[in-house]
Amino acid sequence: MRRVKLLLILLFLIILLTGCFDKSELEELAYVIVIGIDKGEVNGFEVTYQIGNPQVGSSDRVSAGKEPASEIITLTVPDLVTVRDLANISVSREVTYSHLKVIITGEELARSGEAFKLFDSVLRDEAIKHEVMLIVSKEKASEFIRGNEHELETRPHKHYDFMSRRWEETGLVPDATLLRFIPRTLDDAGLFLSTYATAKKGETIYGYEDQYLAGQVKKEGGNPIQMIGSAVLKEGRMIGTLNGEATKVVMLLRPQTVRRSMLASYADPLVKGQRIAARWMKTEPTRIKMNLSTDIPKIDVVVPIKMMILAIDSGIDYVEDLERQKILKDSIASSLERKSMEVIKKTQQEFKGDPFQWYLIARQQFWTLDEYKNYDWMKKYPRAETNVKYDIELTNFGRQFRPFNKEDIKD
Amino acid sequence: MRSEKEVNSMKFLKNMFSSRVNSQTAIEQEEKLSKSLDENLNRLKEAFSYPNNEDFKVRELYIENIHRKAVLLSLNGMVDNDAIEQHIIHPLLEGTNIKETEEVDLIKKVITSKNASKVSSLRKIIDDILIGNTIILMENYNQAISIATTKFSHRSVQPSTRETVLKGPKEAFIESGDVNTSLIRKRLRDENLVSEKIVVGERSLSKVSMFYIKDIANPELVDRVRKRIKQIKADTVMEIPMLEQHIEERSYSLIPTVLYSERPDRAVSFLQEGHIILLMDSSSSCLIVPVTFWSLFHTPEDSYERWAYGNFIRLIRLFSFFIALLTPAIYIAVTNYHIEMIPTDLLFAIAATRERVPFPSVVEVFFMESAFELLREAGIRIPSAIGPTIGIVGALILGNAAVEANLISPILVIVVALTGLASFTIPDNSLSFLIRIMKFVILGAASLYGALGIVVSFICFMAYMSDFKSFGVPFLSPMAPYYKSSNDLILRPPIWKQWLRPFYTDPEDDIRKKEPEGER
Numbered sequence: 032m033r034r035v036k037l038l039l040i041l042l043f044l045i046i047l048l049t050g051c052f053d054k055s056e057l058e059e060l061a062y063v064i065v066i067g068i069d070k071g072e073v074n075g076f077e078v079t080y081q082i083g084n085p086q087v088g089s090s091d092r093v094s095a096g097k098e099p100a101s102e103i104i105t106l107t108v109p110d111l112v113t114v115r116d117l118a119n120i121s122v123s124r125e126v127t128y129s130h131l132k133v134i135i136t137g138e139e140l141a142r143s144g145e146a147f148k149l150f151d152s153v154l155r156d157e158a159i160k161h162e163v164m165l166i167v168s169k170e171k172a173s174e175f176i177r178g179n180e181h182e183l184e185t186r187p188h189k190h191y192d193f194m195s196r197r198w199e200e201t202g203l204v205p206d207a208t209l210l211r212f213i214p215r216t217l218d219d220a221g222l223f224l225s226t227y228a229t230a231k232k233g234e235t236i237y238g239y240e241d242q243y244l245a246g247q248v249k250k251e252g253g254n255p256i257q258m259i260g261s262a263v264l265k266e267g268r269m270i271g272t273l274n275g276e277a278t279k280v281v282m283l284l285r286p287q288t289v290r291r292s293m294l295a296s297y298a299d300p301l302v303k304g305q306r307i308a309a310r311w312m313k314t315e316p317t318r319i320k321m322n323l324s325t326d327i328p329k330i331d332v333v334v335p336i337k338m339m340i341l342a343i344d345s346g347i348d349y350v351e352d353l354e355r356q357k358i359l360k361d362s363i364a365s366s367l368e369r370k371s372m373e374v375i376k377k378t379q380q381e382f383k384g385d386p387f388q389w390y391l392i393a394r395q396q397f398w399t400l401d402e403y404k405n406y407d408w409m410k411k412y413p414r415a416e417t418n419v420k421y422d423i424e425l426t427n428f429g430r431q432f433r434p435f436n437k438e439d440i441k442d
Numbered sequence: 443m444r445s446e447k448e449v450n451s452m453k454f455l456k457n458m459f460s461s462r463v464n465s466q467t468a469i470e471q472e473e474k475l476s477k478s479l480d481e482n483l484n485r486l487k488e489a490f491s492y493p494n495n496e497d498f499k500v501r502e503l504y505i506e507n508i509h510r511k512a513v514l515l516s517l518n519g520m521v522d523n524d525a526i527e528q529h530i531i532h533p534l535l536e537g538t539n540i541k542e543t544e545e546v547d548l549i550k551k552v553i554t555s556k557n558a559s560k561v562s563s564l565r566k567i568i569d570d571i572l573i574g575n576t577i578i579l580m581e582n583y584n585q586a587i588s589i590a591t592t593k594f595s596h597r598s599v600q601p602s603t604r605e606t607v608l609k610g611p612k613e614a615f616i617e618s619g620d621v622n623t624s625l626i627r628k629r630l631r632d633e634n635l636v637s638e639k640i641v642v643g644e645r646s647l648s649k650v651s652m653f654y655i656k657d658i659a660n661p662e663l664v665d666r667v668r669k670r671i672k673q674i675k676a677d678t679v680m681e682i683p684m685l686e687q688h689i690e691e692r693s694y695s696l697i698p699t700v701l702y703s704e705r706p707d708r709a710v711s712f713l714q715e716g717h718i719i720l721l722m723d724s725s726s727s728c729l730i731v732p733v734t735f736w737s738l739f740h741t742p743e744d745s746y747e748r749w750a751y752g753n754f755i756r757l758i759r760l761f762s763f764f765i766a767l768l769t770p771a772i773y774i775a776v777t778n779y780h781i782e783m784i785p786t787d788l789l790f791a792i793a794a795t796r797e798r799v800p801f802p803s804v805v806e807v808f809f810m811e812s813a814f815e816l817l818r819e820a821g822i823r824i825p826s827a828i829g830p831t832i833g834i835v836g837a838l839i840l841g842n843a844a845v846e847a848n849l850i851s852p853i854l855v856i857v858v859a860l861t862g863l864a865s866f867t868i869p870d871n872s873l874s875f876l877i878r879i880m881k882f883v884i885l886g887a888a889s890l891y892g893a894l895g896i897v898v899s900f901i902c903f904m905a906y907m908s909d910f911k912s913f914g915v916p917f918l919s920p921m922a923p924y925y926k927s928s929n930d931l932i933l934r935p936p937i938w939k940q941w942l943r944p945f946y947t948d949p950e951d952d953i954r955k956k957e958p959e960g961e962r
Contacts, residue, residue, distance in 0.1 A: 051892065056796065057793040057803070060793075083786075085793035085797070086794045086797065093794040127781070130786050
């Protein structure tokens with residue numbers, strides 16, 4: 032009996048002694064919400080932290096006086112891991128990435144291709160959410176972070192949470208997360224699209240609602256940032272940009288992406304110069320067929336879209352006339368097909384890579400992984416013959432039945 | 443029926459007394475009555491320490507018709523005085539049909555009481571007096587008449603207080619064996635319902651009634667329980683909760699092996715599934731053996747409510763089972779080890795309020811959980827006249843003041859309140875204790891190892907539960923190990939589909955009714 036008791040005590044001690052006593056309490060941590068990475072002036076990297084302040088806007092019980100909602104510091108360091116300790120030269124708490132929302136890379140660093148290595152070290156170090164968004168900023172990341180004045184959501188994490196939720200719907204920027212970036216880059220068969228953003232006003236142009244790149248939209252007031260379009264990364268290195276429209280097309284052509292309600296406008300087929308605004312939804316996956324038996328891949332893509340016509344500027348009654356509806360459908364389909372072909376051509380000629388994740392489908396055509404690797408999709412894709420069809424279904428015409436008759440208003 | 447039982451128990455009394463070493467009286471087992479009334483009376487007076495013992499009542503009579511003296515002996519407080527008056531004294535004094543010349547047979551002709559027998563052994567007379575009989579000694583007669591006049595005071599049948607239901611019968615067992623028997627037999631009119639009386643205790647004798655349905659309960663199980671009760675070596679077994687502790691197989695285990703219920707309807711439904719019910723005269727509850735986790739987890743209401751409603755409340759209770767067991771542990775694990783699991787907004791809210799709390803969150807949780815347990819215990823011990831104050835004081839201390847004083851963070855109030863509330867939904871007291879104690883164990887594991895600690899300790903707990911047996915029946919059966927049953931486990935099928943008795947008790951007759959045909 033004494034032996035048993037002794038053993039029990041020893042067991043209890045072992046349990047106690049092997050416990051994790053290096054844990055830290057919630058309030059002892061500094062939560063980095065945004066990391067910005069730039070090339071250092073001489074060498075190394077400039078890492079910018081935006082650290083959320085839990086005491087601001089979280090609970091009515093805590094009044095934090097005039098504390099700001101977040102703190103932004105920039106340090107020059109050799110990598111993203113050691114900086115966590117170095118940050119404590121001015122930050123009073125242990126830095127953690129556990130609630131990281133966004134990693135912003137300056138365009139300069141992105142074009143150099145060194146960012147990929149950095150992400151690897153972050154993943155290795157501690158539990159980090161894989162839904163972390165990847166943004167490439169036109170200017171230096173530190174400038175973008177400091178320039179982002181999200182006044183309606185004082186707390187930065189809320190701002191980026193809401194932003195990403197809207198992006199899923201609008202499709203003006205790609206769904207770029209760390210979770211996708213690493214495997215896509217390692218697959219080494221396609222291009223990765225990352226969100227493109229700027230906090231600086233560039234040369235503004237006028238285009239239709241999505242034909243912009245970040246910084247080109249004429250906008251007054253509000254938060255100075257603009258996030259639209261995408262940065263194209265090949266093998267972890269940025270090689271170009273796509274504007275909002277092209278990004279949207281890429282999203283449509285991808286096999287799996289399903290998007291709910293995006294708004295877009297199209298030329299009215301019956302009256303020149305007028306446009307028709309529509310809300311469209313892609314509720315089914317894209318149907319992609321491939322023939323890889325020859326050296327030149329043949330790709331047939333059919334994109335099913337459901338469309339809801341919302342605004343008819345010309346006042347032509349498409350609602351009650353099936354003939355006109357057919358014309359409208361054909362015209363929208365052909366304009367989308369034309370745009371798609373333009374984007375495909377651009378990726379084939381300029382980027383020489385496939386941002387559509389078609390390689391996932393191509394991979395299915397082979398019996399073994401080796402066969403697929405020997406085929407080398409990256410090399411073959413630029414020569415592929417593609418054929419894109421849009422299968423449009425007009426589901427409804429909004430809450431109004433027929434457009435207002437302008438003649439009625441005149442008298 | 444009754445006299446048969448009595449005879450049964452008398453045998454037992456004899457056995458028990460014969461095994462007694464320190465017999466207070468010098469009366470030997472086989473000592474017979476003599477013909478002298480005075481001598482007999484003196485022996486008995488001596489045995490009961492008369493006249494010091496004022497409860498020993500001696501009433502002398504003179505029966506005129508036969509010209510003989512008679513003495514009535516009884517113990518005050520155990521006998522029904524009205525019955526003695528009406529059925530014994532009255533007929534004896536006024537009895538006209540007693541003729542001097544005939545061989546008198548008082549039992550057959552005079553005494554109107556329903557139970558009477560002749561006894562000649564002194565020892566037996568003493569035992570009879572002790573169970574509440576009245577003894578008549580006659581002059582010149584070496585036999586006495588023993589008449590059953592037992593009556594104890596008890597309260598009337600009242601609604602159940604511990605196991606309340608909204609729908610279904612309200613009455614509960616009370617502290618009387620006869621009433622309890624009638625509550626059971628009222629619901630179960632079955633000639634196969636057997637009640638055995640087993641005497642336990644070596645000094646003060648108490649009877650345990652063991653109820654089972656002969657053609658349903660497994661005879662081996664009945665034997666096992668009977669043996670277990672007979673094995674009890676104790677001076678006295680006063681109440682049924684003590685009997686529970688005497689017959690259970692693992693005294694140090696957290697898991698109960700016996701179900702303690704005060705509802706006759708519940709007892710009857712268990713009887714019909716081949717379980718055994720134990721009752722004692724002095725206790726207002728019954729014991730049900732063997733038990734499974736499900737019998738502790740179910741309430742009678744589950745079956746009384748319609749299918750959907752009954753299952754709904756079961757799901758709520760299952761949910762609260764886990765809440766009561768795991769919430770504090772999960773809170774600690776998540777806030778200390780798995781911070782990335784909390785939504786950022788909530789995390790910031792917790793971190794902001796925690797910033798002013800001087801203790802680690804583990805200390806906070808232990809403090810609050812102990813305070814709640816304290817409140818709970820106080821609520822039971824407090825005299826009901828000042829009961830309401832406990833609510834006010836408790837709510838103030840636990841709710842607001844501790845938060846105001848920055849002793850704990852506000853979210854912890856939710857954690858503790860939720861845990862407490864959930865623990866109140868657990869129907870069985872033993873199961874509730876099990877969960878409340880395990881809660882602290884898992885909390886300790888979580889504070890040392892986070893989610894790993896929770897998982898490991900919970901797995902150990904589950905493994906122990908599935909290994910545990912109550913009177914040979916696996917605790918988690920018929921789910922694990924799997925036996926055929928009506929699937930009345932987490933959810934229950936509609937009542938007409940429950941046509942199988944659970945096989946884990948190995949019932950003699952395993953089918954309740956014919957398998958229903960098709961869907962209705």
